[in-house]
Amino acid sequence: MTKVIAVVNQKGGVGKTTTCVNLGAALSQKRFKVLLIDLDPMGSLSGWLIDEPSENGNGSGELLRGTIGFMETIKHSDELGVDFIPAGKSLMDIVLMESLDPFILGERLGSWVERYDFVLIDCAPSSNVLIANALLASDSIIIPIQTETLPLKGGIKFIQWLREFKNEYNVNVNILGVLPCMFDSRTKLSFGILDAMKQSENLGPMVFNTVIRKNIRLAEAPGAGRSIFKSASKSFGANDYASMALEVAERSGMPIPADTPVEIVPGAGAESEINVENVGSGTDDAALQS
Numbered sequence: 001m002t003k004v005i006a007v008v009n010q011k012g013g014v015g016k017t018t019t020c021v022n023l024g025a026a027l028s029q030k031r032f033k034v035l036l037i038d039l040d041p042m043g044s045l046s047g048w049l050i051d052e053p054s055e056n057g058n059g060s061g062e063l064l065r066g067t068i069g070f071m072e073t074i075k076h077s078d079e080l081g082v083d084f085i086p087a088g089k090s091l092m093d094i095v096l097m098e099s100l101d102p103f104i105l106g107e108r109l110g111s112w113v114e115r116y117d118f119v120l121i122d123c124a125p126s127s128n129v130l131i132a133n134a135l136l137a138s139d140s141i142i143i144p145i146q147t148e149t150l151p152l153k154g155g156i157k158f159i160q161w162l163r164e165f166k167n168e169y170n171v172n173v174n175i176l177g178v179l180p181c182m183f184d185s186r187t188k189l190s191f192g193i194l195d196a197m198k199q200s201e202n203l204g205p206m207v208f209n210t211v212i213r214k215n216i217r218l219a220e221a222p223g224a225g226r227s228i229f230k231s232a233s234k235s236f237g238a239n240d241y242a243s244m245a246l247e248v249a250e251r252s253g254m255p256i257p258a259d260t261p262v263e264i265v266p267g268a269g270a271e272s273e274i275n276v277e278n279v280g281s282g283t284d285d286a287a288l289q290s
């Protein structure tokens with residue numbers, strides 16, 4: 001059964017695109033069939049996966065407009081082992097179309113998505129008609145929140161907004177999880193915010209066990225057009241996203257295919273622990289650099 005998941009937060013720069021790409025690659029390593037959809041007019045995901053912006057002709061913008069069909073938008077990334085739909089030329093214009101039907105993405109995707117196990121939608125940092133489309137086309141959402149004060153407040157606000165949205169449209173999109181991102185184990189702030197997240201009545205029960213640590217290798221990966229698993233397979237970032245993929249599969253009720261290699265990240269282990277229970281052990285720069 002296909003799981004359509006929007007990676008969404010109104011706050012910018014919290015790790016949405018980084019999560020979409022690396023989670024997608026991690027799920028693909030676990031033998032799941034994955035489709036990534038760029039629904040951000042800035043086209044960050046497309047820019048990550050496509051060298052030449054001019055190649056980014058048709059994509060989600062044209063799909064929403066109905067000028068092309070689903071199959072014409074599909075591209076494949078050998079690097080990530082996933083299919084993807086880039087943003088396309090006209091996604092920016094679509095934001096200005098107040099009249100865009102908020103259900104149109106779901107309609108255009110239709111039963112095509114059944115070809116995949118996971119469809120991950122990378123959203124823009126806003127609450128416009130594209131976000132409405134992403135939410136209404138999805139079964140569930142992942143909310144990445146940077147472990148700092150203002151992003152935490154923004155995350156709580158977003159969940160309140162989401163409640164109103166669900167009431168307005170009478171839909172049942174679930175929160176699959178809240179993902180602590182850019183956790184900096186050198187700072188008390190990160191530990192304090194993570195604690196506050198877990199204690200929060202609104203967020204607490206939904207916080208993933210996996211914490212994505214701040215890691216320079218994750219910031220370098222887009223420049224190489226690769227996922228963290230190809231650009232720095234032994235990094236903390238690779239380890240964290242491999243761990244997250246397991247949680248996402250489990251929370252989605254999608255069993256890991258039997259022939260999946262057990263050790264996903266070569267070298268993961270002593271150098272690179274998985275869950276937040278272990279984050280406190282690295283109080284130096286290791287998580288940041290390796």
Ligand SMILES: Nc1ncnc2c1ncn2[C@@H]1O[C@H](COP(=O)(O)OP(=O)(O)OP(=O)(O)O)[C@@H](O)[C@H]1O
Pocket residue numbers: 011012013014015016017018019040044123124125181182183212213214215216218219220222
């Ligand atoms: N765990 C991490 N460690 C270090 N850098 C990171 C990490 N996660 C993301 N980054 C970097 O932080 C920046 C913002 O990340 P990203 O683009 O994924 O956020 P976003 O929420 O998609 O942003 P936007 O709202 O603008 O779409 C990028 O430069 C990215 O490479």
Ligand SMILES: [Mg+2]
Pocket residue numbers: 016017018040044122123
């Ligand atoms: Mg982004």
